[in-house]
Amino acid sequence: MNKMLIKDEFLSEEDLSLSEMGDEELEAYWNFWLELAQSTNEEDKELYSHGVFVQYPVSNHHERNS
Amino acid sequence: MIKNIYIELTEKFNDGRLRAVICSGQAAVLxxxxxxxxxxxxxxxxxQESLSHITQILEGYGAVYRFGAPLDIRWLKEGWSSHFEFMxxxxxxxxxxxxxxxRISSEMLEQLWNESEGKHPPFINKHLLAEMKKTNREKDYAVIGEIARRMENPRDIFLYSRSARDIIELAGAFPKALEEIKDRRELLTKLPCPTDELEKELDAERRKFMHANEExxxxxxxxxxxxxxxxxEVRSLVSGRPLTESHAIISKNAEGVLPFAP
Structure with missing residues (x-):
């Protein structure tokens, strides 16, 4: 393969296609993605995605699960 | 306008005046x-007006506090974050x-508030998004890489690009811009250099940012x-209460226990 044609790739084709979507299509895709993402709620219930907290306190796991 | 719970919340947070700007993941969508x-x-x-208004809006959604800092200036001004959840x-x-x-300076914040006025929805610009994405998560650096590709000014691309190939190509096309900006990003001072050397610098830089965030x-x-x-104990005290009541109880209980400054 010609090295000059290789470009660093950061994101997937699905992500990159967002820039080509109109507002309606983006809305539909975004909301659909949020619905699908609910399937991981149990796995990530103790976690934080942003901010200064990373995980629900370990000592509180028993209280959370009761 | 796009209809989505995060847009809906932002509109309500900003009812009457600008109080909240979307950042992080949902800004990446926008x-x-x-x-x-x-x-x-x-x-x-x-x-206080903004915090009280936001608390009221969240109460309307039945939101509850997650473990975190109270939505209170005394903690927030020291960099703490507040977290809520509802169905x-x-x-x-x-x-x-x-x-x-x-990683956002007070000057950048002031600029953010100025440029967000009148926007529906308001969300952070690419610079701020790239800075906020310098976390300890590997996946966020791929997002920075793509953000940099979308920037227009070569100086900005030099500051945020995650691609050695892109940086070297840009250096050839915009040597003056590189000269003006290189002191703001250490790896730029290594140019000119081979691609693989710059790739190592990018990897080392990423690790440095990740460790800094971990610390x-x-x-x-x-x-x-x-x-x-x-x-x-605090959670049981607020269980079943409306958010504004919970907030008062949580804030009172956090005093003297959660330091204002970490």
Missing amino acids: HRIAVMSKDGDWIIREE QGNLRIRTDFFTRPP RLLKYSDASRKWSEKWP
Whole structure:
């Protein structure tokens, strides 16, 4: 393969296609993605995605699960 | 306008005046970069009217506090974050707030508030998004890479690009811009150099940012230890209460336990 044609790739084709979507299509895709993402709620219930907290306190796991 | 719970919340937060700007993952969606986060994050005005208004809006959704700092200026101004959660139908909605996001200077924040006026919805610009994405998560650096590709000014691309190939190509096309900007990013001072050398510098830089964020989080983790021990008791005190009541109880209980400054 010609090295000059290789470009660093950061994101997937699905992500990159967002820039080509109109507002309606983006809305539909975004909301659909949020619905699908609910399937991981149990796995990530103790976690934080942003901010200064990373995980629900370990000592509180028993209280959370009761 | 796009209809989505995070847009809806932002509109309500900003009813009457600008109080909250979408950041992090949902800003990446609005920049049409990636959909990769379930939670909503906002930079909010560090003033009581804004905090009270936002609390009222969240109460209307039945939101409850997650473990975190109270939505209170005394903690927020020291970089703490506040976290809430509610269900909307079958969607678990999490809302995270900060007034002093990491790596964002007060000048950048002032600019953010100025440029966000009148925008519907307001969301952070690419610079701020790239800075906020310098976390300890590998996946965030791919987002920075794509954000940099969308920037227009060569100086900005030099500052944020995650691609050695792109940087070297840009250096050839815009040597003057490189000269003007290179002191703001250490790896740029290595140019000219082979691609693989710059790739190593990029990797090392990424590791440095990740470690810096880990150290920052560790500081807050250590400072919140006593609060985390008290949290089950506090949580039971607020169980079933409307958010504004919970907020008062949580704030009172956090005083003297969760330090204002970590």
